[in-house]
Structures are given as structure tokens and as C-alpha cells.
Amino acid sequence: MQSEVLKSVNNIDIKIPGLKILSKIGEGGMSVVYLAEQISLKREVAVKVMRLEIASNDLDVQRFKHEAKTIASLDHPNIINIYNIGQTSKGEIYFTMPFLNHGDFSNYLLEDEFEFIQLLKSICDGLSFAHDRGVVHRDIKPENLLFDKFGNVRIADFGIAISKDGTRMTKEHQIVGSAQYMSPEQARSLKVDVHSDIYSLGIVIYERLTGEVPFDADDSISILVDHVSTEAPKLPAKMRHWQSLIDKCLAKLPVDRFQSMVELKIALDKIPVNSIQRTNSVIQKVLSDEKGKHLKWFVPSLLLLLLIALYATNQADDQKPLIAVSNNGEEIAVDNNAEEKVINNHASSQSQAVVTMDDSTGNEQIHEVSVTDSSTNGMLDSVADNMVQQAQESDPESIQEPSSGQTGDLSIEEIKRQLKGQQLSAAEVLLSTEDGMDTSEQSPISGAEKTADIELILSQAMANIEKYQLSKPRDNNATDQLLQVLSIDPENQQALKGLQSVGGKYFRLIESALKKGDFNTALKHSRSLNTFNQKTNFANPKYEVQKDALLTSVAAIDVSADTVSAEQVHTLARVVNTLVPGHVLIASLNDLAKSKSGPQVGEKLLDEKGIESILMTPNLAVTTTEITVANYAEFVKATNRKASKCRHKGGGVSIFTKNKSWDKPFFNQGQHHPVVCVSWDDASAYARWLSEATGKRYRLPTKSEWLLLAAADKNIFSACKTANVTGKEAKKIRNKEDKYSCSDKFKFTAPVASFRVNGHGLYDVQGNVSEWIACEKTPCQTPVAMGSSWLDGKQSNKLQRSEKLKANSAFTYLGFRLVRDL
Template sequence: MSEPFVAQDAKAPLPEIPGYRITRVIGHGGMATVYLGTQVSLGRDVAIKVMLPEALADEVSRRRFENEARTIARLEHPNIVGIHEVGRTAQGLPWYSMPHLPHGHLGQRNLTGDQRRIREVLRALLSALAYAHARGVIHRDVKAENVLFDEADRPLLADFGIALRRGYGTRVTMVGLAVGSTAYMAPEQARGQQVDFRADLYSVGVLAWEMLTGELPYKGDDALSMALAHTQNPIPRLPPALRHWQRFIDRALAKSFTRRFSDAAAMLRALDEVPQREGTGERVVANALHTLRAGSRRLPPVVWAPIVLVLAAGAGLALNVSRDTGAVDDSAAASLAGAGQTAAPGPGGASSEPAAAPVSGSAGEPRAAPVSDADRHLADAERLVRAGQLVTPAGRNAFASLQAAWEADPEHLRAPAVADRAFDAVATRARPLIVAGDDRSATALLQAARRYADTAGRSDSDALRRLRAAVAEAVETRITDAAGNVDRDAALASLAIADVIGLDAPMTTRLTRQARAIPDLAALAKRVPGGARVVRTADGVFAIANAPVSRADYAAFVAATGHTSAACRARGSVLRAVAPRTWDNPGFEQAPSDPVVCVSWHDAVDYARWRSERDGLSIVVASVAQGASAPTRGDGPAEWRSDCAAACKERIAAGRIKRDALDSRALDPRRGYEDVGFRVVHLP
């Protein structure tokens, strides 16, 4: 929740909300009180946020709050905490209900040292923000306390309570203070200036710093000093072990929003470009191990192994040593082998496997000659895993050698360990392929792994479970990215790769539910009267109507609401009284299918709001950028656009205006014009 929680009078009466049983207060702040309750009809626990009387003092602000809450409720994304229902208490106070997530927030977790998990959290938040920003919603209060976790430990962005939708302005103040949490607040927001979605990206940058270091980038004794630090202090420097993140942080925390990432998608791409590095201690031991091997081939392991162990102890690493020979265990040595190379991460990581040194044996040490065909095949399999030849070329790859070893000796004691290394290598290789959409290459890897697992009875091994977990994570990343792009077909297509490795039923069900929750844009376009076409741009995805709103459609709105439309004359014009013009009498003949004209910009907004409520969709007046994608006719009227000019005292009309043949101009939004109609856009 966005408010800082403080104690509340325990004797204060609980609100009465039909359909809900209120249990107790779970949070209280300057704008609202949050209650734990049960939705009686469904028997589910919910959190109910009830605004305080002083927070929304007049009816206009309360209605605007409710409209915004309904807009936010349409944000259906796997990493956004949604809104179930909006209403008013018996006392007339606005409220909304949302899922109750009792598993804590990001501020209660210590992720320092776990860069893989930090990347997962950042990726989820940026995907959620990309989705919200594409729909005109700016969060304005991204902070650790608003990143909650569900039962599957997924991060979800919560509390869009002070979010703003484009078209209503971007500046909100209360008692002269900028709304938001100053510890995460962008400089322009702290100064009370206009903000856009890049303020949210700045807050994500603060979260990234906090997760990496365990503390905030700027500190202050109070909210004012904290805000001044964000606006004046230089961007801090990360410690050496985290210096590979500095470029990402510098751009995320840029004082000027023009120097930050252009959007959440760009920030996601930059996140993927941050190098994935292991700790310096592991590199020291790896280099020492390589040097000792290269320069002391004739020395027995009992001489050089203690040196490696001393270095490992100083670097805080644990290596297994054989009692009989003093040799470093295969798995430890293999993870450190290579001339100055970084070891490949575990399953689910994004790095490719390091190339193997031209040595025999699993750890690069000489071994006794194989005594059976199975031994020879397993030695080949280990070498091919290290060389990255998992499934190619045909007949000479790791899984072909594993299969040959199994056929020679199904009970060989070394086979399970070698197979597990191959499965882990597949997990490491397949995950980035799945995320990138290279299903063909990923399928070849997964099919080979599953075939061998079924043959050798290793389907329930820990390594196979790790592989399935890596695949599930990669598919979920694909679905999350598809949700950000509102690409339902891409999300559903990604489920095919999950079938290849055989995920369990609960995981498959969860991924399928996430994919199907993405709006079906093709179906959406069919619901638009007169048809629409789906458009994808850098600013988002939408369906724009093929034609302007017709007289017949507008007449249905007037009949249903009793709406009084603006006059089609200037206020000072004598003709306004002598010869009035209105939408149903514009001064010339029109058919019901012709575009409605003589309506003001405010009339167009009211029509869009009515259609939204009637159809259960998010419908707005088209912007200039959106209108550029609309099919036009040379003899059609100009059209109102949602963009404003002159401090929003005027609105833009685009298209050929008969009076001056301009392509666009700013007009008075309070009156109608006989040559200006409007067109609507449907947002998913």
C-alpha cells in the first residue's frame, strides 16, 4: 500500500460495505484506511481500501477517483495487483477491493548477492509498467512496499492509487506537496513539476540500487531533505563487485528525464545487456587452478590441490576433495576450469557454456583408460557436454553418447552424474533460446533430454526438475513480455515449448491462465461498430475505428443519456441565437451513417465515456499519434484529437478543415464546428 501505516483507534467502527464482511484494519495512512475482509459471494479474502473523508472532499474528486479506479481495474497483467470492485460505503466514501497478498513486500527481503533474482524482479516490474504505460497509466509511487509477492513468489506491482491517466493532466499536489514517496521519487516529481512514465522508470532505478546494495542511493533525515538529495546530489557509485551495473544505474537515475530510458521496453533491453558476472573470488581460484594445471602437469594432485584449497578458503568457496588422491571433485573443477573464463551459471542462467579445454576426463585430469564400452561412451559424453555439443552433430553429441553408454550398460554407476550434467547444460542453453523465441533450437535440446530421461528412468531426477523449472521460468518470461505487448497469440504459442519437456499440470494450468488473460485484440476489433484495425506502435497497442462516429451512433448516446450537446456557433456570434446549428441540424443534409459534426471536444469525451461503461471496454477519443493510423477519406470532416494546446485551454483538430485548409489546428473545445467530427480508439 502507498500510505505509511500508523496506528488507528481500535474502537473506531468498521465500515459497512454490502457483500463484504470486514474483519479488521490492516493499514492506515494519510489518504485511506485498508481493511481485511471477505467477499461473501466468493468466500475469498480481500484487501479493501476506503478513502478518508478529507482525501476526497468533494463529489467531483470522488467521481474522478472512481473513474480512475475503473480504468486501473482494466489492467490485467500477471505482475499487477488488480482491482476487483469499486463502490461507496454507507457513509458515501469511495472504496475498492483487491487481492489480499499476505506474503510480504520487497522491502522485507534481502536480495543482495542474488543478482539473478534481482533481474527477475526488475524484469517483472518493467513488463508491468510497459503494459500500464501503453494504456496511459502512470503509477507515480513505485517503491519497495508496493512490490508484493503472491503464493508462487511472483513480484506484483500494487497500489496505483495515485496513478494518472493521460488526458486528465499529469500533475497532482496535496497541500502544496508532490504526492509519492520521496525515497523513490524522480527529481521532477519531487519539484512538483509535470511528470510522465519516465518518473516510474527512475523509481525502478532506485529499487535496482536498493536490491543490489541493501540500502537506498540517497538518504535524508526527512522527506524534504530526501527530495533535495534526488534533485541535487550526484548519482552514487556502486562498489567494485557491482560495477558492471553502473551504466544501467546511471541512465535510470539521470536527473533529467530526457537522459533516461525512452520507455520500459528500452530499460528491459538494457537490463538484458548488464553483464552476468560471478564473484571475484571464484575468478581468482579459477585462474589459479588453470595456472597450476598448465605449469605443473607432472606434479601429483597431492602437491597442487592444497594450494587451490587455501585460495578457495580465502575466497569463501567450498570445493570437494577426494580422500584418496586429493583431487578436486569433478563438479567443482569443471565449474572453475578455463583460462580466465567465467563459469557458466546454473540452470536458468543466460550465459552460454564455456568451451572445454582439450583434456580428457570430467575435470581435465588424466584418467585410467576406460575398461568398457560404457566407460568410453561416458567419457565422450562428458567431453561433448563441455564442448557444447549437446544434440549436434548427429551421432556425435552428448546425448547420443549417453544413449550408447546406457545401451552398453544400463546400470553403470557413473551414468546418472554425467546425465545430470547434460541436463543442467540443456537448461542453461535452452532458457535464453526460449525467451528469444527460438523454439526450434530449444525443442531439439528438450526433446533429446526428455528422450534420454525416459529411456534411462531419470524423469524424476533432481536435474530434470531443475530443467523443467528453467523451462517454466523462460515460458513465463515470454508470456510476461507478450502481455506487455498485448500479444495473446504469441503468449499462447509459447505454451507449446512447455509441452515438449512435460511440465506438471498445476504449472501448465497457471501458464495457460496467464496467456489467456491477455486481451484478444482480434476479437476486440470485431466489437467496434463499423470495424476497426489493430495497430501496434512504440506507445502501445490499440484498435482504432475504421470510421468516425456516425450520426446514428451519436443519436443513440443522446437518447440513452439525455445529453445536451454544445452549440455549433461561436459564443459571440449573432447567428448562434438567430440560426442555431447543432449536431442534428448542422445546416446541411446528412445520412445516419455520415460522421456526426457540430459536437464539441467535451461532447466527444462524454460519448467515449458512455460507450466505455455500456460496452465494458476502455474507449477514448483518438490522439494525434493514434489518428495517424486511421483510414481517412478526402471528403471527410476533420476530427477532434485528445491532444491539447495552450495549457490545455484548446484541443487539436486534425484533418482538412474547410475554413483554412490546414492539416491541424487548435480549437475551442467547448463549441462544435460544422466540419469537425471525432473518432474513438479501443484500448485492451
């Protein structure tokens, strides 16, 4: 374990049965991640624990559980898996995952483009697997691309990601994603799909190629605006062969990007990479490895065998002699014509070929290759044995038998077998004679041996069926074992019945999951059943009967209840579609899911008090206008709230105006004008009252949320057309700013919705009145107002204009709008 990871755990009060909490390794607004030891298995795990204060919010709890279920449903070698989900002794929800401390993509140095492409293709494989199952990551960034101990990439954080960088936007009540890697449609709060992940991966690729992201700034809002409206800088000259791929990944419109991860993977294969550099890089990596340094003699030895093969195939044109040494020490020149003579004259004796090479220390190493005329296997056995022996003498631990869990290292016997198998044909060419010696002849497998093999494999398969190891793990599952038996004996009845049994097990798994209402697991087993049928060519003769019975069970499930979500109904429809594409049940299930899903992003919502909001994200809506005089009057009538003292800024001096309040500022206002002369305390109190009166959750927007709303004004702002600002109509207003040359006909406030909407469908985000936003700290002592107003000229009309005030201050140019959490 890395010592820098561990921190003091004295102040961590988390109790989870079976786990020993070691340290805190990350946190976000919704959850905290700890490093723990799973006591029973003596392994380190990562534990993601939902904050206790969040647990009272049903929506957030559902989102957290959804993340766990999403990860659990994605069983792929390039996606991080999940071990368990449960609750702590205090009731906090948690789930455990593998602890990967081998770095992430942000630490990856691009030294070998071929290796880089292979890593990117594995990421494409993982995301393609998720996309095929209806899951869009939405937060692809280097920190979410982790390396395991074998150097494989594992995609993390499907769901609500933990932000480790304070400058990047988190997901609680904000646009989902990390600003530097966010797609244009995410930045605009539009619906996202697989194209968004393609864009984000394109940003990751760009960053690895250049060392920096294409869009960056001190504030998130500028980054988001650049994603929407600015082209990425071109790659440096040495990386221009990547330019077309980057351009397509980072296209502003989803339709102009790659349409799937499969397309992107194909494009990666077409990136021109120098093959000599590629081969050299791979070899250098192997030889630089701690264990590989003892095998540096291995490469020249393999080259020896290659030279022998090249010599044999080109002997008609090449007259260079081959030097051999006989047992009595006499050198023999072997040319094309003498080869047969030498071999025939030594039919009953051995010869030795002596080859001199340098080892890694610069000393000469003598490798003697024994050759017999009876079989080339003898020569290659000797090559392998001598190589292995010298390696073990150099470092006995450098070559050893792998453990049962290893897959990348070769045993001594495997090295010998590979040497023999790979170079046999070349040796045969060199040593063959006119007598027709056949060195490839092998003893046939006897009938008894074949029967014993079949019985052993069948016993393993039947045991795996009982354990429900139907198609996994890859090296020990019933399906592959039964198919192996059929490859030896195609008519084996026990194997055929075994496949029928596997198919029946899958149907039982699906039906069991459906009865529990676990449609995600049912979908997973349905897809496994499909794969099994394709692999075995529908070997289960009862498939159609079992499928019809299962569909009858699906039709009987009551999914109309409020407790069944739209997502669950959609998943059930996918189960049916997996079994029978186009089945009549699919349309009815999709219609029901649509009726359950509620409003879509961009739709308008109207509450009981007549407050209209527009849905910006699935979890957040914003009032389309500022709160009006009529809206506020109803609040005052219901609560008898006392009016705040109102101030007006003019001529650069704050002037206290007696007897002026929200209903009587020094200018006339109608019922549909934005309410002014309300303090931050007033606005917060109104939001609480409206929440109680409607049963909805209203609040003031955060600064980052407000800036995002205003970002849509950046490219369409036009004084007097899109905003009520100070123009010719306000000649007598003294604000020490340059007035606009146009006239909007409103000297003070204008009725809400008098000007054009911005890109989000909102009115008056800029102009009319400045707006209160939420405080970052409690209690709120210096709240902030954002945006320009009717009082502002050219100098103040800036996207990020803000002003720190007091919580009980009220001004004639200051009002508010609200956001609504769903």
C-alpha cells in the first residue's frame, strides 16, 4: 500500500460490518469515499458512502442507488465493477468497489502512440458496452479512467461523479459533467446521448496529445461558452495525423461526430503509426521490466532461429557457409550442396552449432544447439533448455511457474513449447533430406485418452451448471466446456443435454429476477441468454416454449403502480425486445414509461400559484421570468411580511428614499413588472413560502447556476432588443455610465417578458432588474446580486457583473428569480 494514501483515521466514525476503514481518499457534495480493508478476504476496497445529511432527500437517495445499480449492471473488463451495497450502522447508504491505486489517465505520458491507441480502443470497448445497454457516462475525464495493476484501463464513476478539483463543476443541482470535458449539449442543458461521451473522450485524447485541454479558464462559465461557440486549437505539427479524428470527435453538433464508439475505434485503427518505432517500443518496454532484464539473451536467440529459417528459404541464392563444430572439435563448412552430405555422414551421431552472442553485461555467451537427425524437436528442446538454464543461473527467480491466477507470464515448459511450435517449420526446411524425413509426425491420441478427457470435462461442466457458472468466468464455465466436448464428440448426448440445461437455467434466472422486480438483472440475464443461443446455435430444443412462458409472465406484471418508475418500465421493455424484437408488448410498455417519465428538458412547468418554470435539466427548473409584483403581493398578504426599507442608487451616491417599498417605489409599477425593493432576506422568505404553498422545492439560484443561465445571452445580447438597459429614454438618469444610443421605451422597469428570450427560453436574465443569488455560507452576511438592470449603461452590462450587499438591503433596481429542484 502506498504510504501517501493513508491518513489519520481517528476522526472517521464509520462502522460497516466486515470492513475496517483505513482512510478518506475523496469526497464530493453527495458522498465520501474511503479506503477500507475487507477483513474476510484481506483485500483493500474503496467504499463510497452517501452523506447522512443527503439521505433525507429521497431523490438524492434514488440517484445514489441508481449509480450502484448502473455499475453493477455493467460487467465488462474495462468498467470498474461493484462488490456490495448496504447501509452503515448510522443508516448511510454505501457500496464497495475495487481500490485502484495505480494511477489514472491524468498521469499517463504519451511515449508510444501504438500503446496509446490500444488504451483508447479499450475505453471505446467499455463505453460501447455501456451505450449498448442504454447507459451514457456523461462525465468522461482522465480522473475517471483508472489503471489496474495489469495496466488495463477501467472506467469509473457511472452516475454521480466525485469532484476532486474544486474548479470543476460538481453534479449537485448543476449541469452534469466536468467543465473542461463537457460537450456543447451538456453545457446548454440539452438532452445528451452517446455523442456526448464521444466528445468528452475527444477532449481527453486532445489533452494527452498536447498536454492541455482545448478550453480552459479561471471560471467554469467561460469554459462552457467556449465548448458551445469556439473551435478547438489545431494540434501541433507532429500530431497533425490525429487532426481529422479530433475534429470529428469535437464537432459542435452531435450529428457531425462519430455516431458510435465502434466508429471511433475503427478510426483509431486508421491512425498512421510508425511500425518500426512501435515494435522497438514494445521490445524496450519488455526488456526494461525488472524481470525482463534477465531475458535480454532471449531476443538474439530468437533471432538466431529466424536467421536459420531465412537461410533455408533463400539457400538457392545465398552461398554463404554455415559453420558447425563436430563432437571432436573439427569445424565443418556447410553450404547448400554440402548440407545433405553432412547430415547423412553423421546419421548416428550428434553435431553442435556454436553461436556467439553478447549478454546484457557485454560478456560473450556461448549457446550450443544439439542437433539430431531423428527430429528437429531435439534441437529446439536443447535451445529452450539451454536458454532457461542460463537464465536461472543468472537469476533463479527470473523464470518461474506462474500461479493459477496469472495469465500474462509463461512457464518454462510453455516457453519451450512455443519455441518449438513457432520455429519448427524453419528447422524442418534446414534439416529435411531426400529420404522424406517427416519431423512433424506425432503419436495419435488413443480412444481411451479421448474418453477420459471427455469425462473429465463433462464432470467440470456439470459442476459449473450446479454453481450457475453458465458462461463466466471465461476460463471455467459450463457452456465452453460442453462445446469443447462436442468439438471432440459431436454426438455426445450428455453434452447436448447439458446445453439444454444451461438454457433452462437462464430462463429460471430471468423469471426469478422479474418476480423480484429487478428488471435490470432480468435484462442482463436476457442478453446472456441471447449470447448463449448464438454461441450454441440454439441448442436448447425447449427454447420457444420457455420463451413463450416467460413472455406470459411479463404480461402479467403490474407496472402501472406509482412505485414502478418510468426507467424500470423501459428496462422491462428492453427485456422483451431482447427476447423477441418488435413484440407487441414493447409498444405498450414504452407508452406507459413515457406517461410515467414526466416532463422533458425544455418543457414548461406551471405550479398551483401560476409560477411558470422551464426544465433546464432532469432535476432543475428555472422561473421563466423574474418574480412579479403580483406574485410577491400574494406572499405578503399570506404572511403579513413587513416591507424592507428601499434605497436608490443615482449619481454615484446611495440615497435613502423615505416611504418607498416594494409596492411603492419612486416610479410606477404594474402587477406584471418585476418586484423591486426586496432584500435578500425577503427573497429567501418568499422561496420558503412558495415551497410550502405548492409542495415544490424552490430556492435562489447559486452563482454558477445563474452564470449558466446568463451564458445563453453572450452571443445574442442586443441593447434595447433583448434587454431593458439605460438608453436614450433615460437621459435624466444619473448613473455616471455611457448610455446606449438606442431607446427601449422603458425609463425604469419594464413588464416581464417584454423582450426576447435567451437561448434557454428565459426572459430578462440581463437587464430590467439585477437578481439576488444564493449565499455560499450560512448565515448569509454579504449576499450577492448578479446581472445588469434598467439603471445600467455600457460599463456595467457585463455577463459576470456582481455586487456584494447586505442581507437586509433593498434597492429599486434589484429583484429575483427562483430555481426549482425536481
